[in-house]
Amino acid sequence: MATDRTAEVTWHGDLMSGGGRIDSVTSGAFGGLDVDWVARSQDAQTKTSPEELIAAAHAACFSMALSNGLAQSGNPADELKASATVTFQPGEGITKIALQVAGKVPGTSEEEFRQAAETAKDNCPVSKALAGVPEISVDARLEG
Amino acid sequence: MPCLQQSAATDAYASGVPRVQRSANVTWEGNVARGSGAISAATGAFSKLPYSLASRVERPDGQTSPEELLAAAHAACYAMSLAGELAGSGTPPDHLDVHATVTLDQVEDGSHRIVASELVARARVQETDAATLNKLAASASEGCPLTKLIEASATVTVNATLEGDPDGD
Numbered sequence: 003m004a005t006d007r008t009a010e011v012t013w014h015g016d017l018m019s020g021g022g023r024i025d026s027v028t029s030g031a032f033g034g035l036d037v038d039w040v041a042r043s044q045d046a047q048t049k050t051s052p053e054e055l056i057a058a059a060h061a062a063c064f065s066m067a068l069s070n071g072l073a074q075s076g077n078p079a080d081e082l083k084a085s086a087t088v089t090f091q092p093g094e095g096i097t098k099i100a101l102q103v104a105g106k107v108p109g110t111s112e113e114e115f116r117q118a119a120e121t122a123k124d125n126c127p128v129s130k131a132l133a134g135v136p137e138i139s140v141d142a143r144l145e146g
Numbered sequence: 147m148p149c150l151q152q153s154a155a156t157d158a159y160a161s162g163v164p165r166v167q168r169s170a171n172v173t174w175e176g177n178v179a180r181g182s183g184a185i186s187a188a189t190g191a192f193s194k195l196p197y198s199l200a201s202r203v204e205r206p207d208g209q210t211s212p213e214e215l216l217a218a219a220h221a222a223c224y225a226m227s228l229a230g231e232l233a234g235s236g237t238p239p240d241h242l243d244v245h246a247t248v249t250l251d252q253v254e255d256g257s258h259r260i261v262a263s264e265l266v267a268r269a270r271v272q273e274t275d276a277a278t279l280n281k282l283a284a285s286a287s288e289g290c291p292l293t294k295l296i297e298a299s300a301t302v303t304v305n306a307t308l309e310g311d312p313d314g315d
Contacts, residue, residue: 035192057168069178078176088168
């Protein structure tokens with residue numbers, strides 16, 4: 003079954019001096035997030051941006067895929083802490099996404115964990131959708 | 147330039163802009179079927195947004211998902227891109243409403259794929275017409291890096307209307 007998720011944004015004025023707001027999303031989980039070009043391309047302060055939202059989407063997708071892969075290989079994770087850092091070069095586009103993950107996974111080795119992280123990186127739906135990014139890397143290590 | 151990759155209108159301010167990094171963190175506990183995660187933005191703009199398999203492929207019940215975050219990214223990116231295109235042609239928008247809908251579907255091999263992102267824009271712009279808006283709306287999508295990426299494996303559609311236009315309300 004297909005699932006749709008919608009986000010609504012309003013924008014006022016031109017690009018350089020105008021501003022926008024992510025008003026609402028299907029789930030209602032967040033809204034009222036301001037965005038503008040200066041925050042996006044220079045100092046973010048406390049404002050989100052398309053690239054930060056992509057980072058959030060990718061880290062979330064990757065974590066779920068890795069959790070699934072580990073469970074399928076018989077060593078479910080107790081906890082995964084992941085991050086995604088999106089590099090945006092204005093004028094060029096998104097040039098890199100760096101995923102990092104630290105996991106508490108009883109019964110698995112560093113090598114198995116790294117392999118599982120690579121597989122999750124390659125196969126999660128957001129990775130597939132962003133496969134055109136020139137470099138997507140993953141750094142995986144076990145904790146404790 | 148923001149989303150734009152080829153527009154002359156925005157090339158001018160692209161030069162000299164250094165690269166930008168944006169991060170987000172996720173903590174996941176438990177397995178996929180019953181576990182859950184929490185998503186936080188490095189800027190603090192949002193934090194500890196819960197999500198789960200159910201919120202992703204079934205009813206959201208107040209929880210976000212990777213695809214919803216991608217929809218938010220695409221809508222925000224496209225709004226900036228369209229504002230740039232309109233301003234670049236001398237008609238900056240008074241107001242833009244942009245919706246992005248990202249569709250996740252199960253494909254033949256049983257895996258889930260993002261199959262579509264649908265952009266719908268409603269613009270309040272002085273002194274432009276529907277044909278010009280449609281042209282700029284298409285360039286705005288083509289110039290958006292996220293559109294380019296998603297288009298490689300999914301369908302991106304754009305539908306733009308002028309506010310006050312008989313077809314637009």
